[in-house]
Amino acid sequence: xxxxxxxxxxxxxxxxxxxxxxxxxxxxxxxxxxxxxxxxxxxxxxxxxxxxxxxxxxxxxxxxxxxxxxxxxxxxxxxxxxxxxxxxxxxxxxxxxxxxxxxxxxxxxxxxxxxxxxxxxxxxxxxxxxxxxxxxxxxxxxxxxxxxxxxxxxxxxxxxxxxxxxxxxxxxxxxxxxxxxxxxxxxxxxxxxxxxxxxxxxxxxxxxxxxxxxxxxxxxxxxxxxxxxxxxxxxxxxxxxxxxxxxxxxxxxxxxxxxxxxxxxxxx
Numbered sequence: 001x002x003x004x005x006x007x008x009x010x011x012x013x014x015x016x017x018x019x020x021x022x023x024x025x026x027x028x029x030x031x032x033x034x035x036x037x038x039x040x041x042x043x044x045x046x047x048x049x050x051x052x053x054x055x056x057x058x059x060x061x062x063x064x065x066x067x068x069x070x071x072x073x074x075x076x077x078x079x080x081x082x083x084x085x086x087x088x089x090x091x092x093x094x095x096x097x098x099x100x101x102x103x104x105x106x107x108x109x110x111x112x113x114x115x116x117x118x119x120x121x122x123x124x125x126x127x128x129x130x131x132x133x134x135x136x137x138x139x140x141x142x143x144x145x146x147x148x149x150x151x152x153x154x155x156x157x158x159x160x161x162x163x164x165x166x167x168x169x170x171x172x173x174x175x176x177x178x179x180x181x182x183x184x185x186x187x188x189x190x191x192x193x194x195x196x197x198x199x200x201x202x203x204x205x206x207x208x209x210x211x212x213x214x215x216x217x218x219x220x221x222x223x224x225x226x227x228x229x230x231x232x233x234x235x236x237x238x239x240x241x242x243x244x245x246x247x248x249x250x251x252x253x254x255x256x257x258x259x260x261x262x263x264x265x266x267x268x
Contacts, residue, residue, distance in 0.1 A: 016040055016062065021181055030071035033064050035181045037072060041081055041092055048094030052082065104189065104203065105233055105248055106163075107258040108155050117156040117255065121163075123183050124219075125150040126176075128169065135166040135245035138234060145169050147176040149183060152219060159253045162219045166245040172196065189235065192243065201243060204234040205259060216249045228252060 019036040027035065046052060053061070058069045073090060076082040083091050108117045128144040139146055147169045153161040165188060169176045175192060193201060212220070212228040222228070233246040250257070 016045070019043070019045075020062075021179070027179065027182060029064055029068045030075070031182070033062070033068055033072040034075050037076060038081065039181070041076075046092040048092055050092045051089045052092065054089065105205070105231060105246065106153055106155065106161055108253075108255040109258055113256070116258070117158070119156075120154040121151045121185050123149060123151050123180050126180070126183070129166075133166075134232065138242035139166060139168045139245055141168075149188075151184075153248075155253075155255070158255070159251055160220050161251075162216050162249040164247040164249075166247075167243075188244070198243065199237050201235050201237055204236060206232045207259070208232075212249055212251070220249065220251045222251045226251060229257075231257075 016036065019039040020032065021035070021039070025032070040046065052058075052073075055066060055069045055073060058064070059066050062069075064072075073082060077084055077090075080093060083093050085091060106119050109115070110117050126147065126149045129146050129148050130144050132141065135141065135146065145168055146166055149165040149167075151163040151165070153163055155161060167176060172192065175188075175195065178186075178191075189201060192198060208230050210227065210230070212222070212226050212230070214224050217224050217226055220226075220228075229250040231248040231250065233248075235243040235246070237243055
């Protein structure tokens with residue numbers, strides 16, 4: 001009796017499966033595949049100029065439909081990670097993933113004074129906290145109901161900014177439990193606005209100059225006691241309904257930080 005065997009997967013393609021993180025299983029399929037392909041690109045699985053497998057080949061080698069593959073590839077083309085060449089295929093560009101725009105509070109201007117420098121981010125911790133701070137009263141802190149997400153933001157290839165994002169886990173439980181793959185480069189303001197159909201969000205910003213905390217200096221790779229800026233942001237809906245509290249620690253640098261009043265249109 002003849003047995004039809006599925007062709008063996010080429011090792012380079014089969015190794016893509018390891019980028020399908022279990023923590024991303026709750027994402028839509030196209031988002032899960034996009035995160036996996038992004039991780040593969042960031043990891044050097046494809047070098048700049050390398051041609052990716054065709055969409056049909058990806059459907060044969062991965063557990064995704066053609067529509068899912070096309071949607072994920074199209075998103076990466078739109079982000080600049082991939083480039084399509086008619087008649088030749090889809091190629092890695094070598095560009096890195098940046099935070100989805102507009103990233104309101106780390107808007108540094110380039111040499112022209114008109115364009116913004118790209119921002120790249122990575123979550124370094126997510127935890128419940130019990131310590132009190134300027135976030136406690138506006139976020140109605142009780143016990144450990146506040147979740148803090150810490151990210152390192154790389155401003156182009158020039159310097160780092162350290163971000164601490166505070167939110168009430170009882171009010172926004174599903175957001176605080178999102179896979180880290182989704183939180184690394186996500187725009188938290190837009191994610192919250194769309195998921196919870198929030199009315200327009202306005203921001204109250206306070207900027208101070210002084211010595212950066214010692215633990216922050218380590219994250220920013222600057223000497224202890226370095227002078228820097230601390231930007232504190234309250235995101236407010238309706239009257240004084242504070243949605244989240246955000247701190248950014250900014251080391252000495254030569255760039256101009258663009259600050260202005262900003263209202264984020266949302267899902268309503």
